[in-house]
Structures are given as C-alpha cells and as structure tokens.
Amino acid sequence: MSTLPCLDFDVKTPACIEWRSNDATQWLVDPDPQRDHLMLESRFCNETSSASFQLLCPIRVKGIESQSHIICLIHTSSITSFDFEENPELPDPVRKKLNCKAIRLHLESCQPLDFIVPAAATEPVQPRKRLSGQAFDSLRSLAKASSLDIYISAREVSQIKLRAVCEAISRGVMKPFHTDIPALLASLYGSSGGKIVNLPPLRKNSSESPNDEPPSYADLEPPPPPDDCLLPQPKLKSPLADTTATAGGSNTKRRRLNDSGTSSDADCYRDILDTLCHMREGMQRLMERVEQLEKENQDLREELDDLRASCEKATDAIESDEAAFLEVHEELDELKVQVDFLSQGGLYSDAEEHLVEAVTDSVLTHMLDGGYNAKITIEKS
Structure with missing residues (x-):
C-alpha cells in the first residue's frame, strides 16, 4: 500500500455546522454559553492511515453543575464522501460567528453520529437552560443528518493536506483512529469518563404517534394551570371568610410560583x-x-x-x-609627485643648495689642506 502524502496533522478549531432537515437548511452556530465556539477536532496519521472526526458542542446538561460539552462522534469508517471548497459563500450566521476567510468541508456518512456526554450526566439527557435547550434541539436534528457541511477557518489547514484526506477516503484506506471505544470513553472529560447516549425527545404528548417530531424548546408553551384551579370554589357564608379564603389562595399560588422559579x-x-x-x-x-x-x-x-x-x-x-x-x-x-620628479633626474632647490654647499666646503677644505702641506715642505729644505 502506498503511503499518503502530508497526512500527519491535528486540527482543533472553531467550526459551524450546516445540514438539511425537512427540506430546510439548519445551522449549529451558537452553543451555550454563546461566547464559546463549536469545535472541530480531527487527527490524521500517515503511518497507520487512520483518522478521527469529532464535534465538541458546549452545553449545560442536568447532572453536571459545571460547564461541559457534548461530543458528536463521526465514525471514520462510515464516511462515504469527503470534499472541500475554498472561500465559499458564507451564510449570515456562519459569517457572523467565524468572521474570517473559511473553508467548507463536505461530509457524507452512511451511519448517524454518536453523541457522548459525561458519565455523571443524568439520563435521559436533558438541558439545564433554555439556550442549552435550543442547542439541544439542533443536535437532535443533526443526529438524523447523513450529509453535513463544516465551516472552519482557512488558516487552520492547507489544501494539500485536505486533498490527501480526500484521496485516502476515496480510496477506502482510511481507518478509525480509535478502535477501542471503551478505552476512548474512559479517557474523555479529564479521565472522568463519558458514555454514548441517544438524545430523547424533550416532551411527548399522549396524542402523538411514535414517529411524530417532538416540539422544540423555542415552541414550547407555558404549562397548564394546576387542576385545583379548575375546580369550582365552595360558596362561603360570610364576606370575611370569602376574603380570607381568597387571600389564602393567592398566597398559595404565589408560593407555588416562587417554588417553580427557584x-x-x-x-x-x-x-x-x-x-x-x-x-x-x-x-x-x-x-x-x-x-x-x-x-x-x-x-x-x-x-x-x-x-x-x-x-x-x-x-x-x-x-x-x-x-x-x-x-x-x-x-x-x-x-607620487616626488617619485616622478626624481625619476626624471630633477633636483629640488633645497637639494641643489645643499649640494653646492657640500662641494664648496669640500674644495675649500682640500685647498687649505694642500697649501699647508706645501709650506711645511719648503721649511724643511
């Protein structure tokens, strides 16, 4: 088997998800809290021809007091198609969230995503807040999608590496990075462990059929009033008693509202x-x-x-x-000037005067010395 070029890299980057549900485009952009980001975490190994794809959605669930997240696990072996598009036209929600030049990754899978939550989360898994409920509804819709687009920053990964991933998946040689699922679950959430769950419907009326879509958190109406409010009140004998009963009923209702809002x-x-x-x-x-x-x-x-x-x-x-x-x-x-002058046989005035003086002194000295010697000779005769 030939090796795959440039397939050793890890990616962990903010992402936005787009898919189709009931002939309508859906997005998962804002988790809970909204200041956080949905994250795409992928790993690729050239030596083992393996890869992993995970989506991390920050969300608050019951049973976990601290902020946590739900992991959307995309099975590598179930990916039937993988492609990417550089600098696509971004939808408004994606452009506002990422605010950068993006790449769109297109995935098609023959197996739905697995959802992993902390092991301490209560079951059935329920959100703790309304914003978490909205993200929860998006995850429930995403669970049914077989095709999704993932938008990430264009600076996070090169096109050469993405082409290598596309080639590996098209050749069918890409294997799951994690084959031991129990060991993977035990290592998640700071080694406190995770578990695979099915996201249940949030509310289901008795008149709904099993295949009916449960209502979303955004469409839920306030709960009906208590049954005792619908019962006819007994007629009291005195206005004072009526007033007292009314006040007591009002206090009772107020206490219930306060209790529900705690x-x-x-x-x-x-x-x-x-x-x-x-x-x-x-x-x-x-x-x-x-x-x-x-x-x-x-x-x-x-x-x-x-x-x-x-x-x-x-x-x-x-x-x-x-x-x-x-x-x-x-x-x-x-x-240089002096050398040229001397090379032509010339003498400076100072040199000439010095030469004349030297010759004159020499002649005079010689003449004086010669005359002195002659006088001495005559006297001896």
Whole structure:
C-alpha cells in the first residue's frame, strides 16, 4: 500500500455546522454559553492511515453543575464522501460567528453520529437552560443528518493536506483512529469518563404517534394551570371568610410560583457567577499580558539605547577612519609627485643648495689642506 502524502496533522478549531432537515437548511452556530465556539477536532496519521472526526458542542446538561460539552462522534469508517471548497459563500450566521476567510468541508456518512456526554450526566439527557435547550434541539436534528457541511477557518489547514484526506477516503484506506471505544470513553472529560447516549425527545404528548417530531424548546408553551384551579370554589357564608379564603389562595399560588422559579433563579445566579469568574480570569490574563508587554517594551527600549550608542561609536570611528584615509591619500599623492620628479633626474632647490654647499666646503677644505702641506715642505729644505 502506498503511503499518503502530508497526512500527519491535528486540527482543533472553531467550526459551524450546516445540514438539511425537512427540506430546510439548519445551522449549529451558537452553543451555550454563546461566547464559546463549536469545535472541530480531527487527527490524521500517515503511518497507520487512520483518522478521527469529532464535534465538541458546549452545553449545560442536568447532572453536571459545571460547564461541559457534548461530543458528536463521526465514525471514520462510515464516511462515504469527503470534499472541500475554498472561500465559499458564507451564510449570515456562519459569517457572523467565524468572521474570517473559511473553508467548507463536505461530509457524507452512511451511519448517524454518536453523541457522548459525561458519565455523571443524568439520563435521559436533558438541558439545564433554555439556550442549552435550543442547542439541544439542533443536535437532535443533526443526529438524523447523513450529509453535513463544516465551516472552519482557512488558516487552520492547507489544501494539500485536505486533498490527501480526500484521496485516502476515496480510496477506502482510511481507518478509525480509535478502535477501542471503551478505552476512548474512559479517557474523555479529564479521565472522568463519558458514555454514548441517544438524545430523547424533550416532551411527548399522549396524542402523538411514535414517529411524530417532538416540539422544540423555542415552541414550547407555558404549562397548564394546576387542576385545583379548575375546580369550582365552595360558596362561603360570610364576606370575611370569602376574603380570607381568597387571600389564602393567592398566597398559595404565589408560593407555588416562587417554588417553580427557584431552580431557574439558581441557574441564573450560577450563570452570572460563571460569567463573572470568566471575566475575572480574562482580566487577570489581560493584566499578566500587559505586564509582560511592558517588560518586553522596556527590554526593547534598553536594547534600542544600546544600539544607538553602538551606532554613534561606529559613526565616530568611521569619521576618524575617513580623516586618516584622506591624510594618507594626500601623502601618497605628494610621494607620487616626488617619485616622478626624481625619476626624471630633477633636483629640488633645497637639494641643489645643499649640494653646492657640500662641494664648496669640500674644495675649500682640500685647498687649505694642500697649501699647508706645501709650506711645511719648503721649511724643511
């Protein structure tokens, strides 16, 4: 089997999902909380010709107090078609969420997605908030899709690697990255474990047939009033008793409303605390980043000062070298003129005067010495 080029890489990037359901286009763009992103996590190994595809959707589910996510597992062996398109026309929800140049990955599968939740989540799996319910409805619709488009940033993966994946899937040589599903489930959620679940309908009336689509969270109506409110009230004998009973009934109803709203209020407070914690962590990270940038800025300033001082020294040295070079050049010019003059047999005036003086002194000295010797000879005779 020939090896596949450029197939060793990991991808974990924000994504948006698009699919068709009941002749209508559906998107999964905003999880809960909305400030987070739906993530595509993929791994590819050239040596083993294996790959994995997972979609991580942040969502709040009952039984898990902290923020968690649902994993949508796409079985590699079930992918019948894989293709991509660079710089496609983005739908408005996708463009607002990603806000960058994107690539659209097109997947077709012969097997539905598996949904994995933390092992501590209660069953049947239920969302804790209305926003989680809306994302939950989208996941229920996505579970029935056999074809989906995944939008990711164009900067995350090259076209060469995507073509290698397309070639591997078209040749049917791509294998699942994880073959031991129990071991995979045990390693998820910080090794606390996960489990594969079916997403149940949120509400089902007795008049619905088993194949009817359950209502979405956005379409749910308030629950009907309690049965005791529909019963006829007994006629009281006195207005005082009637007033007392009415007040008592009002208080009873108020207590019930307060009791029913306690859970939602607690969730609201918990969300506010989570938001404040995230804001505090974000501010702390920003402060640390600012301190780091200030330190780097100070180091750069000191380095810049050193460079300026070095440049000034180098400039002074260059100027000194230039002056010395000019002096040497002038001396060389003078020496050249002297050499040319001497080579033509010429003498400078100073040299001539010195030569005349030397010859004169020599002649006079010789004459004086000769006359002195002659006188001495005569006297001896």
